[in-house]
Amino acid sequence: MIAPLGWWFAPITRDMSARFQSMDSYQIIKNIHVSCAGLSIAGFVLRSVWMLRGSPCVHHRLTRVVPHLIDATLLLSALGLLYLSTYRPNGSDWLTFKLMGVILYIAFGMVALRAGSTTGQRAIAVTAALIVFAYIVAVALTGQRWPFA
């Protein structure tokens, strides 16, 4: 009974292991990086909605801890990509602009979720952070400083 089942699943498992073998560590770290980028923005949107609605979920322990873990992994994977590649920010290339975008994203995120003193201020900061995040992703995907130009 087991053997036919094993035969049935063999092509799937064979295919998966082949896929993992062909992925080099750069690709694995890049996948982690991109996944964390997705989790980071999803978490930011969720926390912003909770914050603007005055939900108590904003103060939950998980809400305060998990985003830091995701963002730390995002930045660590970025360091891993830099280490394994020849990419270096040179002061005027796409990576420098992406880094400046990341700093702006963090700053707007802090105003949105912590420092903003009125709901209006926080809502503007949320919008600005989302626009900057879209810019960062566009720069990463195109390798252009001004991807929308």
Ligand code: HEM
């Ligand atoms: C909010 C923060 C960040 C977001 C949303 C983000 C997003 C992305 C995305 C979507 C990619 C994949 C691009 C592709 O598929 O070709 C990528 C790749 C990459 N990112 Fe980030 N990133 C962030 C932070 C950083 C930081 C801080 C650095 C380092 C200074 C960095 C360095 C890189 C590098 C070197 C690549 C690989 C580019 C390639 O192989 O073509 N990222 N990033």
